[in-house]
Amino acid sequence: MRLTRFVHAVRTSLWLVPLLCILAGVLMALGTLSLDRRSGYTLVPQSVTGTPSDAQTILSVFATAMASLTSLVLTVTLVVVQLAMGQFSPRIVAALLSDRFSQLAIGLFGATFVVAVLTLREIRGSDTGTVPGVSVLLTYLLMVASLVTLILFVHHSGQTMRATGLIDLVGDRTRDLIESSFPAAPRPATGADADPDVVSAREPGSVVRVDRARLVAAARRADCVLELVPVVGDFVPGGAPLFRVHPGPRRAGDGAGPAARLRAEEIARLVLVGPERLHTEDASYGLRKLVDVAERSIAQPFDDPTTTLQALHRLHDLLRQLAVRPLPAGEHRDEDGVVRLVERTLSWDGYVRLAFDEIRLAGAASPQVTRRLCAALQDLKSIAPPDRHAPLDRQLRLLTAAVHRAYEDEEDIAAALTPDAEGIGSGADVTTAVRLDRGTPDADVRPGARIPG
Template identity: 55%
Template sequence: MTRSTEGTSQQLHLALRDALWLVPLVCLLGGAALCVAAAGIDRAAGGPLVPHWATGSATSAQTVLSTIVTSMVTLITLVLTVVTVAVQLAMGQFSPRIVGALLRDRPSQLTHGLFAATTVYALLAISQVDDVSSSDGYVPGLTVLLGELLMVASVVALVLYVHHAGQTLRVAGLIDLVGDHLHEQLRRVYPIDGSGGADRDPQEVTASEPGVVVMIDVPGIVAAAQAADCSLRLLPAMGDFVCAGAPMLVVTTGSGERLDHRRLARLVALSNERSYPDDPAYGFRQLVDIAERGVSSPFNDPTTSVQAIDRLHDALRQLATRPIPGGEHTDEHGVVRLTTPALDWTGYVRLAFDELRLAGAGSPQVARRLRAALEDLSLVAPASRRGEIDRQLELLTAGVGRAFDDQSDVESASIPDAQGIGSGADVVRESEVGQSAHHVRVRTGR
């Protein structure tokens, strides 16, 4: 083979590998071939292969197939339009270089191919139905039945495709899409040879794939450690990202020879992004993101930030008097079998207020609402948990002082206000009875 021929072959390979149309075109041709084969089987059988109730009369079969063609053409038009808009949005919000990964997404290509195959199959199948040759007409039962099954498969594929597209177009979905392609490239370009990998350490349980820790089966891990007569330490915290091959669990006492490493790895569930059920810190994280976005340019929507702080305040108030377990987990004999990273009260307070305090100190609404939340938490939290709240108040006071040049603005932004600006002591007037009741609440914490 000459050098020019090799170059042409490589160019053709690259063009076909990155082509969006290749898989749908192959599926379209497959749908046509399937129709020809099914029609041939029906005619060769010489009799009905499918019960009459499954296909109906010749007129009914033609109506069904015509409806399939019409609906599939409409569906393909709609899907392609939505895909085009989604790709444009992804280009504008994330990166124009993300388009290639989206177009090479194999599940999307297969879904489009199924739609195309169903359309051409039904279109060709209509001509196989004869409603005038006899009193009942001729109905190729297998051909019609396969058309109906393809339509059902298309409906199922549409539902799955909508779910897949929604997952893919999220930030985590797009990052994972590109990351998975990068993994494939690394495996292809830099394959592992026989001497490249190190021997498995029996004292470590490693991750088989990358992902974020979304669930930890503590009872299962404790039981496995007890059966192997050892103790384990979980390295990543809930919500941490773990690289493929990175250690997740290490043996702290005893030997890991008797541990089932694959089973233990499955007891720490990994996903492409954090979720709510076992990770309350993620709820705090999302509220903080909303609040911080509200005080950043070009949004400048401090009222939204105040609403998010309302829920952060409520969550911390519920947590203030509740016990927060540590990271030690014991078996029924009281032996510590698993140690995990655990967020404590200080961690939750810092998660809720550190970024907002820095970003929102220059916004009077946000600064006043933060002070109201912190002062209220100081009233309800036990004495052992007030240290971090007092620290946040001191830092907030310093941040407000740096954000405003005029002392009167500093004083105004330092007044606690549950509405940001709307219910502070400088904007509302209470009766003497109301003021007395407020003073009682401050003194008693009720």
């Protein structure tokens, strides 16, 4: 039990690994200094290390820089811990403090500082004198390693500060614990794992990219049809079905399964699975991010509907581009026109719901949001083909009902449902009439009104 407690303390402590690195630096410095003394400081010529004065200046800069970098790493680590506690969970702190990369970075910077200081004490003279060449070269190597580690540490900290980074940190460790603590069950006689016509995901993650051309070529060679189970951007658990394999048109009556002519590992490699969604092939992820910004801005304690309007501007623009474009059918054919790969894709209704559903529910009590939504929906109806009007009409109907639930006064309801491209700023009820003078009495022309003449 004492050994178990010691191992637990080693794994969860922030200070032990850096301390061991510093002790290792002291031992390396003492060893190289002893080697330099025994050789009479002649192993490395001063043409490489520089004069004693040069070496003193360089090592002094190194020592100062390492002290600053060590402070920086400790500060960033504490900032990450504070952000994680405030935005996610206080219980995630232990996982952050036991992060080995951060501990090694602190230890390397501390070891470089110690080696530089100990080597600096051994330099004698100014222009002429002795320079412990091996120790100076060791300091140079540690400094280069520290610079590389600093760049990697900044990248690592940035990744860790993301929600995905923290979730993956806990998820990966728990997954490793499950694999090591629980014995693997025997493969079932039925189910996805035993089905020869199912290709499973090798690792968990979100579908980032699909090499459709090579998948079509592989399905053509095997004379089968591949069905991509997840939509691009979906999270796939490890071992979950990634593809279903169906017989090809010329082998429909063949007794041998089509998966027998496919190598599951090669097929699975043609789908890139990453820790989080990317914009590579996932247009809906851009809408998802804008919706997150919009919804978060009108939630407490932020209460910033103007930021929500800015996100709605871009959502409106994106849907306007999609409204008049054909959406992919999700069928991919080979050179003979035979369907070899099928996948589910987001429909026009799906894009409209993704862009507006959550904002409509969260912003029904904000007149800026409802007015901007009305303006966007009416504009989209003016350019979308008739067969795409139903999702827009649904949004208008639900928005009207939500506004009636949020307000009691009829004037407030009418104002909240007035289309306005700026929330409150360019609607027909808050702008002056346009006057046209064509030699006839002045005519008031408001947005949506028919211009005389």
